[in-house]
Amino acid sequence: MKLKRKVLAYITKGEEEDRQLLVFEHRDFPEAGLQVPGGTIERDELLIDALYREIEEESGIQRDELVLCGKLHKTNFFPKDKDEVLERNVFHFDYVGDHEREWDYKVHGDGKDEGLVFQFKWIPVEDLPKLASKQDQALEFIE
Secondary structure, eight states: OEEEEEEEEEEEESOGGGOEEEEEEESSOGGGOOBOSEEEOOTTOOHHHHHHHHHHHHHOOOGGGEEEEEEEEEEEEOOTTSSEEEEEEEEEEEEOSOOOSEEEEEOOSSSTTTTOEEEEEEEEGGGOOOOGGGTTTTGGGOO
């Protein structure tokens, strides 16, 4: 069985009951659902480097706009239709930058998302609908 390692970033701003989570939708593929930044860890890439790379490639947010709060969760999935194990590593960041409430970002990098436009917005954590591919599974660990 093949192991595919992934990272996810819960990027939040605000305190407790006012806390908001950064999410996005694919402009041209809304059926992909609401998601958080993340992706695959490349071969021989450090987990933390993959995390920051994916955030920047998908949203334009730079390292200096983020404060790492810590790793929240690690889990493995065994998709029924694939001969692979998906390892998912979820991290929490506080956002200290100044992006507007909503923005579009054209993905850059070498991955399959290259050139897609992601539509970002902040949603109150308490009002958050289900995220695609169970990406909301570790939200309970945000303090």
